[in-house]
Structure formats: structure tokens, C-alpha cells
Amino acid sequence: MKHVRVAAEERVPCGASLRFDAAQAILAAIARPLGTESVPLGKAGRRVLAEPVCAAMDIPARDLAAMDGFAVREADLAAGQRRFVVRGAAYPGAPFHGTVGPGEAVRIMTGAPMPAGADRVLMRELVAAADGVLTLDAPVPAKPHVRLRGSDTAVGTVVLPAGRLLDPRALVVAAAADTAMLTVWRAPRVRVIATGDELVPAGEARANGGVPDSLSESVLLMARQWGAKPLGAVRVRDDAALLTTATEAALEDADVLVLCGGASRGDRDFAKAALVPLGLELAFADVAIKPGKPVWLGRIGAKLVLGLPGNPTAAMTVARLFLAPLLTALGGRGAAPALRWERVPLVEDVSAGDREAFLCAERLEEGVRVLARQSASAQCMLAQADALVRLPAGTGTLSAGTPVETLRF
Ligand SMILES: Nc1nc2c(c(=O)[nH]1)N[C@H]1C(S)=C(S)[C@@H](COP(=O)(O)OP(=O)(O)OC[C@H]3O[C@@H](n4cnc5c(N)ncnc54)[C@H](O)[C@@H]3O)O[C@H]1N2
Numbered sequence: 001m002k003h004v005r006v007a008a009e010e011r012v013p014c015g016a017s018l019r020f021d022a023a024q025a026i027l028a029a030i031a032r033p034l035g036t037e038s039v040p041l042g043k044a045g046r047r048v049l050a051e052p053v054c055a056a057m058d059i060p061a062r063d064l065a066a067m068d069g070f071a072v073r074e075a076d077l078a079a080g081q082r083r084f085v086v087r088g089a090a091y092p093g094a095p096f097h098g099t100v101g102p103g104e105a106v107r108i109m110t111g112a113p114m115p116a117g118a119d120r121v122l123m124r125e126l127v128a129a130a131d132g133v134l135t136l137d138a139p140v141p142a143k144p145h146v147r148l149r150g151s152d153t154a155v156g157t158v159v160l161p162a163g164r165l166l167d168p169r170a171l172v173v174a175a176a177a178d179t180a181m182l183t184v185w186r187a188p189r190v191r192v193i194a195t196g197d198e199l200v201p202a203g204e205a206r207a208n209g210g211v212p213d214s215l216s217e218s219v220l221l222m223a224r225q226w227g228a229k230p231l232g233a234v235r236v237r238d239d240a241a242l243l244t245t246a247t248e249a250a251l252e253d254a255d256v257l258v259l260c261g262g263a264s265r266g267d268r269d270f271a272k273a274a275l276v277p278l279g280l281e282l283a284f285a286d287v288a289i290k291p292g293k294p295v296w297l298g299r300i301g302a303k304l305v306l307g308l309p310g311n312p313t314a315a316m317t318v319a320r321l322f323l324a325p326l327l328t329a330l331g332g333r334g335a336a337p338a339l340r341w342e343r344v345p346l347v348e349d350v351s352a353g354d355r356e357a358f359l360c361a362e363r364l365e366e367g368v369r370v371l372a373r374q375s376a377s378a379q380c381m382l383a384q385a386d387a388l389v390r391l392p393a394g395t396g397t398l399s400a401g402t403p404v405e406t407l408r409f
Pocket residue numbers: 194195196198199211212213214215216260261262263264265266269291292293294308309310311312314376
């Protein structure tokens with residue numbers, strides 16, 4: 001197993017573990033975007049733009065009515081005209097093709113193109129219309145109620161920059177710019193392998209004495225949340241040869257393999273060793289954090305393998321801390337969107353230990369509360385945890401009100 005070089009000062013004394021920030025730096029250096037592809041707008045949701053989107057036309061493309069009412073000529077109103085002959089109607093999908101002349105009006109609906117000659121709309125509630133004649137008794141309103149061509153943006157303007165996540169709001173902009181195809185970064189394809197003789201599908205454990213595999217589906221869902229394409233998960237027994245074969249199969253189509261369990265020092269912890277015959281190059285292993293110290297990252301050719309400890313809360317904590325930024329970076333956004341730390345005040349005192357800790361917590365109106373009874377192997381606590389609180393090693397007791405680095409979980 002080859003190792004990527006790490007400077008000695010980035011290691012901390014306890015078991016030669018790497019500092020969290022150094023591990024993140026290695027991850028960011030390794031996780032380069034996977035390449036681009038062109039996809040139709042309808043398939044582009046949640047992808048990341050590799051090229052900017054420019055308006056293919058003025059938006060709006062022509063002058064449009066901004067209200068339901070009557071299109072008239074500004075010059076008529078300025079000259080004191082208050083009575084108009086209604087010549088026809090205009091709808092967004094059925095414009096009026098004639099020209100509005102002096103003393104004339106056209107019934108018009110919101111979004112309909114302004115007929116030639118007309119340059120303002122009188123809202124229908126301000127006027128009286130009967131027998132094809134329109135009269136305005138109220139004072140002339142100040143607003144013309146016309147959306148001018150190009151008033152939203154002009155043709156050629158960049159409306160979405162490269163790197164923009166195509167969320168629902170961005171899709172509005174792309175479609176409004178009349179874009180059918182978008183150039184996006186390829187979404188990383190993720191497979192999961194959960195190792196352990198004891199693991200069985202949820203629902204079968206009480207019958208056969210096994211342990212429900214609580215990580216496979218949850219890691220796939222987290223991968224999806226961070227922009228990946230989940231391809232599936234398999235459970236593999238604690239057998240190095242089986243794990244080698246399963247990894248080889250998983251990496252045929254996946255860009256990233258997440259390997260759950262077998263990361264530590266037990267007699268049957270084969271996760272890294274089983275991948276050596278496949279050419280595993282370790283980027284890092286053992287990070288000086290609690291929980292999740294056994295987390296590791298490696299490369300097999302162009303593919304990446306992230307090893308999570310088997311203890312479920314530890315696994316989910318390090319998946320949030322390492323898998324999420326790995327996926328956003330491979331997907332073209334860099335690691336930053338997955339690591340938006342906010343300083344939030346503690347609502348209760350917390351004591352730090354001798355290892356940097358990432359504690360399950362819940363966000364409250366008044367701040368963040370670290371959950372009682374932190375445990376790497378606990379699972380039910382995750383129902384409540386919607387944040388991780390980062391506590392540097394050796395900071396002693398932090399009292400309520402102290403701002404702490406907090407990450408959405
Ligand atoms: N001598 C040492 N022992 C341990 C160390 C160490 O440094 N030295 N590290 C401890 C830490 S920290 C952790 S975390 C665990 C993680 O070990 P592994 O990654 O090898 O995990 P396993 O042994 O495979 O399993 C641990 C535990 O988690 C359960 N598990 C595993 N996968 C799943 C799953 N998909 N769904 C639900 N539960 C799962 C498994 O049944 C075990 O109970 O090692 C410590 N030991």
C-alpha cells in the first residue's frame with residue numbers, strides 16, 4: 001500500500017494521527033471535478049454548472065402588459081383623452097396584431113405583448129367599459145404597467161455563473177434565458193460496501209440474531225443529498241478475498257466507493273488490506289478526531305475510496321465531514337459548500353476532551369445544544385441531531401453562551 005506524503009508537523013502525537021484540517025486539505029487536493037457533460041434542462045436539477053448560462057434573448061423578449069386592463073397611448077392621456085374605442089383584445093398567447101391609433105384601446109391581459117402604438121396599460125378596475133367604449137374617470141395613474149423588453153436582462157448577459165448549483169431557483173433563470181441544454185459537471189457515482197459478518201438487512205435481525213445494516217441506505221442518501229448519483233450498496237462478509245472482489249466490481253462503474261466498517265484494528269478489520277492487491281494508495285488514515293478516528297481515504301487508479309468506521313454515529317459524523325465535501329468537490333463546487341461552519345452560542349456548558357471532537361447537537365432558537373451521552377456506537381440519538389459542534393482539543397469547559405463552530409448535519 002503506497003502512501004501520499006504528509007508533513008510531520010501535520011501529525012499529532014496520539015497514534016500519529018493526522019489533524020482534521022490537514023486531512024481536509026489532502027481531500028481538497030485529491031478531489032478534482034470529474035469532467036463535464038451536456039444535459040437537458042429537465043435532467044439538470046441539482047447538478048452544477050460547468051459553464052455559465054447566458055440569456056439567449058432579451059428577457060422579456062418584447063414589451064408586455066404588467067396588468068390586466070386596456071392598452072392605450074401615453075400621448076392620448078397627456079393630451080387629456082379620457083374616452084377610447086376598444087379595437088380588440090390581446091392575450092399572452094394571442095397578441096393583437098393591429099396598431100392602436102389615437103383615441104383607441106385594446107383589452108389586454110397580464111403578460112400579453114403590447115400592441116404596436118400602445119405604451120401603457122390602464123388597470124381594468126380603474127376604468128369603465130361598455131359597448132366597446134372605455135372611459136377613464138379616475139386620475140391618470142403614475143405607473144405605465146408595462147414590462148419593457150430587456151428590462152429583466154439583455155441578450156448575452158450571464159444570468160448563472162459557472163459553479164452555480166442548479167437548484168429550483170436557478171432552473172427558473174436557465175429556462176427564462178431560453179436554454180435547452182446545460183453544460184454541467186458530471187455527478188460522482190457512488191457505491192457503498194458495508195462489511196461485517198453480523199450485518200443483515202433491516203427487518204431480519206430479530207429473526208436471525210444479526211445486526212441491522214443501518215449505514216448502507218443512509219450513506220447512499222447522504223451521497224444523493226450532496227450531489228452524487230447513488231448506484232447501490234452491498235453487504236460483504238468479513239473476508240478479505242470477498243471484499244477485494246466486491247470492491248473491484250463496485251469500482252467498475254462508481255467514481256467513489258464508501259466502505260463502512262473494518263477500518264480499525266480488529267482481527268477481521270480488512271478494509272484497507274483487502275484493497276492493497278487492487279493498488280490502493282492511501283491519502284490518509286486515522287484522523288485525530290472523536291468520533292471517527294479510523295476514517296481513511298485512498299485512491300485506486302482514478303477512483304476514490306472513503307473508509308468509514310463501523311460504529312454508526314461515528315460513521316455518519318465522518319461521512320458528513322469527509323464524504324459531503326468530497327462529493328461537492330468532485331461535482332465541481334469545491335469542498336466549501338459542504339463545510340459552512342457557523343458560530344452559534346452554546347445553550348449549555350460543554351467540556352472538551354483531549355482529542356478534537358465533533359459532537360452531535362441540536363439547533364434551537366437560542367443557540368446549539370450538544371446532546372447528552374455522546375457515543376460513537378449510539379444510533380437513536382441521530383433522530384435528534386441536526387448539527388455537529390466542533391470542539392478543539394483541550395479547551396476545557398466552555399460555558400453556555402460561548403460561540404462554537406457548528407455545521408448543519
Ligand atoms: N484496538 C482498537 N480497537 C478499536 C479502535 C482502535 O483504535 N483500536 N478504534 C475504535 C473505534 S474509534 C471505532 S469507530 C471502531 C470502528 O471499527 P471498525 O471500522 O473496524 O468497525 P467494525 O469493527 O466493522 O464495527 C464496529 C461496530 O459497528 C457495527 N457496524 C459496522 N457496520 C455497521 C453497519 N453497516 N450498520 C450497523 N452497524 C454496523 C458493528 O456491528 C460493530 O458493532 O473500532 C474501535 N475499536
